[in-house]
Amino acid sequence: MYDSGKIIAGLLIFVLFVTIPVWYNRGSAGAVPDLELPKDAKTCVLPAAEIRAEHMKLLNVWRDEVLRDGERGTFEVDGKQYQKSLMLTCMKCHTSKVRFCDRCHDYTSVNPYCWNCHLAPVE
């Protein structure tokens, strides 16, 4: 093989270069965000796995039912009545947007525009 030295060195540099993100973030990238859960509330409106995966869809369903169909009734979870509302239900337990919502959203690099209008609790 001609110029094998140059080729192998080049390949090595190339491999190192394309794997920069892997070794540069070594150790830190995998850390799952640490969420601050509500202290006094034991149950969410859905089981944890479901609300984690589906909360954005649920919020859209609530929005449409309340705002467009005028269905403003409450629903019951574990004997307690809840409104279909981000500000009046979710954020009454999750009182810190910064230490709950933002931690996951930042980690997954999503930027929901809920907060352009909706107001988070004072922190």
Next chain:
Amino acid sequence: MDTNRRNFLKVAGISTLAGLGGTTIVNRLIAGVDEAHAAAAAGAEMEQKAAETIRYGLVIDIKKFQQDPSLGEKAVNACHQIHNVPKFPEKRDEIKWIWMTHFENAFAESPNLYQDEANQTHLLPILCNHCDNPPCVRVCPTKATYRYEDGIVGMDYHRCIGCRFCMAACPYGSRSFNWRDPRPFIENINRDYPARTRGVVEKCNFCVERVQAGLQPACVEAVGDSKALVFGNLKDPNSEIRQILKEKQTIQRNPSLGTIPSVFYIV
């Protein structure tokens, strides 16, 4: 290559024809839209049946606002506070859901050279009329503004694209546009109700969030027992608002436009 060119020419030819016959096509499209409307109307008829029992309305007693000018201030402040309506320093940015104005501004169809003194000097409140035939709803391309079955004309800010067609369509100037980010200009934020963002239109929502939960509108509550504002169901012949409408002569703003307002004024 040849077939591509052929297809291209076909499309170009058809487009030219369409361009030449533009009016016919447009007319046809309009006919199609009408059909769609008819179909939607048929579906809505069922809903309409259910809706036949409620239509919310408001009676405003101008005399009471003249006798006690603090009532107007109370109503406006209550509404703007509870709904996070911003207060911009510049008039051109102004956002308002309910505000006080002169008689001749509110009732442009009743000009009177020799107006009585009370109406000349005093102000009366105006707000969205929650028209039964609302032009704002008809023009909104995204259905961001829409009519509930109970007659309230609502806004869904999630959908509003800020085209401002509704502002052009509303003959009462009931709507305001957020030219700037309103958040820094809200005094005493109410954290139980959302704010708005730059680029959306907003207006009085007849306190839909309160009324549909069985409460009275905030402005009505703010004027207390004065009965300067009376809110109720226009379709219930026994309601307080219907009793008032039966006893007192009332007028509506610009009735000749056919918008059929749900807000009535006792002069």
